[in-house]
Amino acid sequence: MSPVGEVDQRVLEFANVVGASDPVTVVGGRTQWAVGGTPEPGTREVRAPIGIWSHEPEEMTVRCGAGTTLGELTEQLARHGQMVPFDMAPEATVGGVLSVGHSGLRRLRYGHIRDLVLQIRHIDHSGQIVSSGGPTVKNVSGYDLCRLMVGSLGKFGCIAEVTLRCLPIPAVTRWFTGFLDPFEIFNQMYRPSAILWDGNQVWVCIEGVVSDVAAQASLFDFEEVTGPPSLPTAGRLTVEPKELRGHAQKPGERWIAEVGVGVIHTDCVAPHRTISDVNLSLMKDLEDRLDPNNRLNPGRQVLVR
Amino acid sequence: MVHKSADEKLLSDLRSFLGDRARDGDFELGLYSKDGSVLKGDPMIVCLPIDTEEVQQIVLACRKHDRPFLARGSGTGLAGGAVPVGDPVVIATAKMNKILDVDIDNRIAWVEPGVLNLDLSRELSPLGFHFAPDPSSQQVCSIGGNVANNSGGPHCLAYGVTSAHVAAVEVVLPDGRVTLLGDLTPESPGYDLRGLFIGSEGTMGIATKVAVRLTPNPPEVRTLLLDFADVRDGAAAVSSIIAAGLIPAALEMMDQRAIEIVEAFVNAGYPTEADAVLLVELDGLPGGVEHGVEVVRAVAEHHQVGSVRVAADDAERALLWKGRKNAFGAVARIKPDYYLHDTVVPRGKLVEVLEKVYQIADAYDLIAVNVFHAGDGNLHPILAYDADEKGVLERVQAAGRAIVTASIEAGGVLSGEHGIGLEKRDYMGMLFSAHDMATQDLVREALDPDGFANPLKVLPSGSRCSDSFGQHVPDGAWV
Ligand SMILES: Cc1cc2nc3c(=O)[nH]c(=O)nc-3n(C[C@H](O)[C@H](O)[C@H](O)COP(=O)(O)OP(=O)(O)OC[C@H]3O[C@@H](n4cnc5c(N)ncnc54)[C@H](O)[C@@H]3O)c2cc1C
Numbered sequence: 119m120s121p122v123g124e125v126d127q128r129v130l131e132f133a134n135v136v137g138a139s140d141p142v143t144v145v146g147g148r149t150q151w152a153v154g155g156t157p158e159p160g161t162r163e164v165r166a167p168i169g170i171w172s173h174e175p176e177e178m179t180v181r182c183g184a185g186t187t188l189g190e191l192t193e194q195l196a197r198h199g200q201m202v203p204f205d206m207a208p209e210a211t212v213g214g215v216l217s218v219g220h221s222g223l224r225r226l227r228y229g230h231i232r233d234l235v236l237q238i239r240h241i242d243h244s245g246q247i248v249s250s251g252g253p254t255v256k257n258v259s260g261y262d263l264c265r266l267m268v269g270s271l272g273k274f275g276c277i278a279e280v281t282l283r284c285l286p287i288p289a290v291t292r293w294f295t296g297f298l299d300p301f302e303i304f305n306q307m308y309r310p311s312a313i314l315w316d317g318n319q320v321w322v323c324i325e326g327v328v329s330d331v332a333a334q335a336s337l338f339d340f341e342e343v344t345g346p347p348s349l350p351t352a353g354r355l356t357v358e359p360k361e362l363r364g365h366a367q368k369p370g371e372r373w374i375a376e377v378g379v380g381v382i383h384t385d386c387v388a389p390h391r392t393i394s395d396v397n398l399s400l401m402k403d404l405e406d407r408l409d410p411n412n413r414l415n416p417g418r419q420v421l422v423r
Numbered sequence: 424m425v426h427k428s429a430d431e432k433l434l435s436d437l438r439s440f441l442g443d444r445a446r447d448g449d450f451e452l453g454l455y456s457k458d459g460s461v462l463k464g465d466p467m468i469v470c471l472p473i474d475t476e477e478v479q480q481i482v483l484a485c486r487k488h489d490r491p492f493l494a495r496g497s498g499t500g501l502a503g504g505a506v507p508v509g510d511p512v513v514i515a516t517a518k519m520n521k522i523l524d525v526d527i528d529n530r531i532a533w534v535e536p537g538v539l540n541l542d543l544s545r546e547l548s549p550l551g552f553h554f555a556p557d558p559s560s561q562q563v564c565s566i567g568g569n570v571a572n573n574s575g576g577p578h579c580l581a582y583g584v585t586s587a588h589v590a591a592v593e594v595v596l597p598d599g600r601v602t603l604l605g606d607l608t609p610e611s612p613g614y615d616l617r618g619l620f621i622g623s624e625g626t627m628g629i630a631t632k633v634a635v636r637l638t639p640n641p642p643e644v645r646t647l648l649l650d651f652a653d654v655r656d657g658a659a660a661v662s663s664i665i666a667a668g669l670i671p672a673a674l675e676m677m678d679q680r681a682i683e684i685v686e687a688f689v690n691a692g693y694p695t696e697a698d699a700v701l702l703v704e705l706d707g708l709p710g711g712v713e714h715g716v717e718v719v720r721a722v723a724e725h726h727q728v729g730s731v732r733v734a735a736d737d738a739e740r741a742l743l744w745k746g747r748k749n750a751f752g753a754v755a756r757i758k759p760d761y762y763l764h765d766t767v768v769p770r771g772k773l774v775e776v777l778e779k780v781y782q783i784a785d786a787y788d789l790i791a792v793n794v795f796h797a798g799d800g801n802l803h804p805i806l807a808y809d810a811d812e813k814g815v816l817e818r819v820q821a822a823g824r825a826i827v828t829a830s831i832e833a834g835g836v837l838s839g840e841h842g843i844g845l846e847k848r849d850y851m852g853m854l855f856s857a858h859d860m861a862t863q864d865l866v867r868e869a870l871d872p873d874g875f876a877n878p879l880k881v882l883p884s885g886s887r888c889s890d891s892f893g894q895h896v897p898d899g900a901w902v
Contacts, residue, residue, distance in 0.1 A: 230587075250859065254768065260843060326707070326710065394602060
């Protein structure tokens with residue numbers, strides 16, 4: 119328990135549920151359940167606490183149980199004109215989305231979701247509560263374990279509680295489409311929220327006040343659409359943003375790329391990316407230290423070669 | 424204090440490949456015994472490598488002779504992170520100061536760690552980009568130091584701190600292996616070691632190359648100066664601006680004393696009769712900026728603003744910022760020394776904590792000057808003093824501790840951007856439980872199992888065995 123800043127009763131209860139002995143996995147909305155493989159049979163399933171425990175609009179922060187769904191979070195924040203731009207399925211949970219660590223569709227403007235995490239309380243392998251980060255919008259007190267938890271697929275602990283930074287919902291959000299060069303759009307537009315491209319057609323999300331959005335949209339020969347195209351879900355490839363240009367030539371698959379970001383959503387299975395030997399040894403060492411008995415999400419793997 | 428004589432064998436090993444860039448002269452050792460904090464340490468040898476390979480060789484030589492080492496950028500850190508304790512070899516990055524590659528298509532620049540923050544943004548400016556983190560020390564601090572401290576700056580309110588702007592870091596690990604943490608893809612495979620390294624204050628290895636993200640320069644910028652007859656109204660305006668759904672590019676506050684001394688120093692035209700001023704910057708596309716100006720005006724009027732000055736051109740804008748950015752220099756004109764804290768509190772608690780800061784300063788008979796990143800709730804109370812005054816340092820330290828305590832009691836944290844280093848190391852227990860710190864230590868150990876990199880920093884000694892936090896300043900360092 120932290121000496122300052124009370125730990126919520128629900129976190130304490132969750133620590134008891136997680137316990138200290140048997141293999142355990144946290145179930146969220148099962149929207150990205152297969153990422154990293156499914157847990158070994160017999161692994162006990164637990165659910166993280168739910169609910170928005172505090173939202174302070176003038177602080178632009180929200181603290182919630184990790185089991186809270188994005189749908190609930192979105193709805194609550196929207197009442198005060200705020201959002202957390204996760205851009206994932208509404209039934210996904212906050213803890214689940216952070217554990218998987220995939221960024222949302224508007225990353226081009228809002229950055230990676232890990233940068234919106236201010237504080238995490240998790241239950242470690244020994245059933246104890248660990249707090250990292252801090253509740254304020256800015257903080258460099260101690261090692262940044264929050265960043266490490268994002269994308270760790272629950273291998274370092276069961277996320278119980280999360281404090282996030284919120285952003286104001288922009289005055290308007292509009293999607294446009296056209297058959298244009300996405301790289302040209304990327305170079306000319308000032309901070310669009312997303313540029314999607316299937317090798318042929320482009321979809322652009324522009325947000326801001328009405329006049330700016332209209333002016334930006336008028337730079338190109340666009341047609342307005344209601345939203346983004348449906349994304350293929352079988353694979354998620356990540357490449358350097360400039361390598362996307364070369365991707366245009368590859369035939370056969372249906373894919374949609376996030377231009378300027380480097381994520382490619384494809385209907386083919388994406389190959390695993392290799393991790394250097396040095397990094398792999400460091401990462402394995404971290405796993406051994408933080409989960410010596412391999413009871414956290416056994417079977418699920420971050421370190422596939 | 425006399426420095427210990429350098430380990431001759433180690434020195435000759437280092438000289439075999441560094442030549443006269445491995446030094447142990449009194450002048451150098453004196454220079455590298457301090458950083459921007461009030462603490463002082465005792466370096467053993469100072470090395471000035473020019474590339475990754477040399478850094479690696481230095482680290483291997485240190486290991487061979489069982490000597491810890493410490494990375495040092497420009498030495499502007501304010502928490503004693505670069506103060507050498509435990510007789511380390513100092514590895515200064517001053518000669519690793521090249522911008523290696525500007526990759527516009529990836530919006531990335533590869534730089535060496537000794538590149539100065541402002542030099543980078545100046546270099547990028549003609550291309551239409553900049554490096555978003557802009558510490559007030561940006562003319563002199565290094566990118567390596569920014570990475571190690573996860574530094575912030577006025578414009579981090581809208582753009583985020585260093586961690587959000589670094590894609591990858593090449594690191595010489597404490598065992599001498601060289602690796603790249605992170606990469607230029609949006610999701611590098613495995614755990615986020617990059618994110619862990621950033622902010623680790625040199626205790627997990629030495630950054631030898633950094634891939635920083637380029638941020639496009641905004642098409643429109645507007646800077647406003649608001650003055651208030653009561654600091655409370657100014658602080659309330661900060662909360663109201665944010666609550667109105669606006670995230671200014673910067674939202675800085677200066678109190679009455681700061682205004683007075685800054686104005687006397689730079690003549691920026693700050694209203695010296697005001698109790699507080701807010702410097703607000705809005706940037707982006709013209710419509711959004713215009714809308715922002717209106718919102719700020721309306722909020723300010725609601726909070727009894729005295730006047731709203733909108734900078735008419737770049738020159739006036741620069742002048743308004745000059746006041747803010749020279750506040751520390753201005754303080755030096757009233758007292759030769761200053762001691763600065765860096766706590767963050769919820770914005771809604773700014774007034775309450777500011778009042779406590781004044782009370783604490785009064786109680787310890789010190790002068791407190793406040794210039795700070797109000798938009799983030801990041802307080803920077805400056806305690807100005809004269810080190811020659813007898814007993815003043817004890818008062819300064821006691822007042823500092825009281826300020827930290829008040830901030831944490833208000834729901835805040837120890838440090839918003841300066842880091843923990845040596846100075847706030849023993850305060851960590853105010854914010855974290857013994858188990859929290861033991862977990863942090865476990866993670867640190869994965870990267871530096873033998874404690875060679877910047878020893879005795881960040882975590883109180885004995886973090887693994889719960890409660891023996893040792894003395895405030897370790898042997899070999901003094902204030
Ligand atoms: C007047 C003034 C104003 C300031 N304003 C701000 C501000 O607005 N925001 C802010 O965040 N900070 C501010 N600072 C603090 C300081 O400038 C920053 O922390 C800065 O990033 C330190 O950079 P440096 O090059 O001086 O690092 P140093 O002081 O040399 O080192 C700082 C730490 O980084 C480590 N380090 C340095 N280089 C490397 C490397 N290559 N690899 C690994 N570790 C390394 C050191 O070991 C040390 O722990 C201010 C300081 C002053 C004096």
